Amino acid sequence: MNRVFFRNAMVWDGTGAPSFPADVLVEGNRIKTVARHVGQLSADGATVIDCRGLTLMPGLVEGHAHISFGGAVNDSDLGNIPPEEHVLLTMRNAKTLLDHGFTSAYSAASSKLRLDVVIRNEIEAGRLPGPRIKACSPEITVTAGLGDERKQHMYYESFGMIADGPDEIARAVRLCCREGVDNIKVNISGDDLGPKAHGGVTVMREIEVRTAVEVARDFGKKINCHARAAASVKRAVKCGIDVIYHCESADEEALDMLESVKDKIFVGPAIGIIYGTLYEGEPWGFTREMAIHIGMQRVIDDSCKVYTELRKRGVRALIGGDYGFAQSPQGTNARDLKHFVDLLGYTPSEALQCGTRIGGQVMGMGHELGLVKDGFIADLLLVNGDPLKDLAMMVPEESFLVIMKDGALYKNIAQAKAQERAA
Numbered sequence: 364m365n366r367v368f369f370r371n372a373m374v375w376d377g378t379g380a381p382s383f384p385a386d387v388l389v390e391g392n393r394i395k396t397v398a399r400h401v402g403q404l405s406a407d408g409a410t411v412i413d414c415r416g417l418t419l420m421p422g423l424v425e426g427h428a429h430i431s432f433g434g435a436v437n438d439s440d441l442g443n444i445p446p447e448e449h450v451l452l453t454m455r456n457a458k459t460l461l462d463h464g465f466t467s468a469y470s471a472a473s474s475k476l477r478l479d480v481v482i483r484n485e486i487e488a489g490r491l492p493g494p495r496i497k498a499c500s501p502e503i504t505v506t507a508g509l510g511d512e513r514k515q516h517m518y519y520e521s522f523g524m525i526a527d528g529p530d531e532i533a534r535a536v537r538l539c540c541r542e543g544v545d546n547i548k549v550n551i552s553g554d555d556l557g558p559k560a561h562g563g564v565t566v567m568r569e570i571e572v573r574t575a576v577e578v579a580r581d582f583g584k585k586i587n588c589h590a591r592a593a594a595s596v597k598r599a600v601k602c603g604i605d606v607i608y609h610c611e612s613a614d615e616e617a618l619d620m621l622e623s624v625k626d627k628i629f630v631g632p633a634i635g636i637i638y639g640t641l642y643e644g645e646p647w648g649f650t651r652e653m654a655i656h657i658g659m660q661r662v663i664d665d666s667c668k669v670y671t672e673l674r675k676r677g678v679r680a681l682i683g684g685d686y687g688f689a690q691s692p693q694g695t696n697a698r699d700l701k702h703f704v705d706l707l708g709y710t711p712s713e714a715l716q717c718g719t720r721i722g723g724q725v726m727g728m729g730h731e732l733g734l735v736k737d738g739f740i741a742d743l744l745l746v747n748g749d750p751l752k753d754l755a756m757m758v759p760e761e762s763f764l765v766i767m768k769d770g771a772l773y774k775n776i777a778q779a780k781a782q783e784r785a786a
């Protein structure tokens with residue numbers, strides 16, 4: 364059996380406890396032992412990695428992944444990509460995520476129905492590098508909702524799958540289940556970056572949301588939603604949605620409702636794209652003036668208030684900031700960790716827990732994923748520094764000396780780096 368011995372690590376285990384020195388033994392795809400007395404554990408027959416006191420932590424979980432999104436400025440850009448190129452783009456993005464320490468990805472929507480599914484399957488079969496993926500449907504949306512890019516005189520594709528009324532919604536959800544998704548996405552509110560219904564507008568009727576949840580449940584799938592307006596957040600909770608993204612306009616009643624189901628649901632601010640549009644969007648035509656005009660500063664301010672409150676109330680939040688657009692490129696996904704601290708008031712440890720332990724829970728694997736703990740799946744990162752002191756170091760791939768997924772060493776340059784330093 365494959366054995367890997369991490370000697371003399373500083374373990375940040377994902378529970379929120381301070382880091383501690385330990386030796387860690389991996390056997391097969393599981394963490395066999397986390398030994399707090401360094402030097403006591405036998406490394407017999409194992410590949411030894413000398414960690415030299417560097418931080419060993421759980422692999423990151425992208426909680427709002429759009430693996431099939433890449434470089435889009437407008438939502439219709441994704442619709443313009445032919446299926447063949449789109450498969451290849453998705454394949455490259457999956458590798459990019461793993462290269463940057465994301466060993467798992469919970470998808471918040473696929474751009475075409477089978478993109479997440481086929482890449483998930485190839486990765487699971489060991490034929491492609493990438494994180495373990497929970498594959499999502501496209502964004503099921505109503506006419507005029509986020510993802511409907513059509514014009515009266517002209518058809519446009521997007522990342523949306525348009526369905527109106529309970530019957531069409533039921534059919535769309537069933538179709539996605541038939542084609543192999545793990546979870547469903549519905550767009551309950553509009554969006555300020557979209558041309559039609561804005562973020563404050565709740566476009567999907569209660570009967571439509573309820574139907575989508577019922578059918579997803581029939582197939583044993585989870586269901587996610589896009590919900591900015593307060594009314595859309597309340598509708599999501601009322602109908603039993605599992606993962607409620609955005610929520611920045613939640614009012615007191617919506618906050619109370621979210622808190623009432625805090626052990627069942629997850630939320631995710633998806634702040635990366637908002638930050639990117641506001642501060643880094645110039646090359647793609649988002650001037651600062653225009654970004655403020657379409658409400659990007661307001662979204663950040665409101666998110667700060669709402670997520671401060673949600674954090675106090677113990678509602679579990681996921682990192683993942685809609686990476687995959689021009690102003691939020693794939694590979695920079697871990698910037699969300701620092702955004703959680705700088706923009707939303709989380710501590711570095713809390714932000715990292717959102718990206719590890721809580722991520723393991725949304726994957727439906729909280730009992731075996733997201734912690735450095737005896738018996739857990741061996742998704743481990745050896746990082747060249749202390750992320751608790753500098754979260755920005757979690758972004759560049761050079762920071763990761765070792766990336767282990769499912770007990771397999773995907774990357775190991777620990778020895779080479781040590782030799783380089785010695786020289």
Ligand SMILES: [Zn+2]
Binds near residue numbers: 427429472633685
């Ligand atoms: Zn998204």
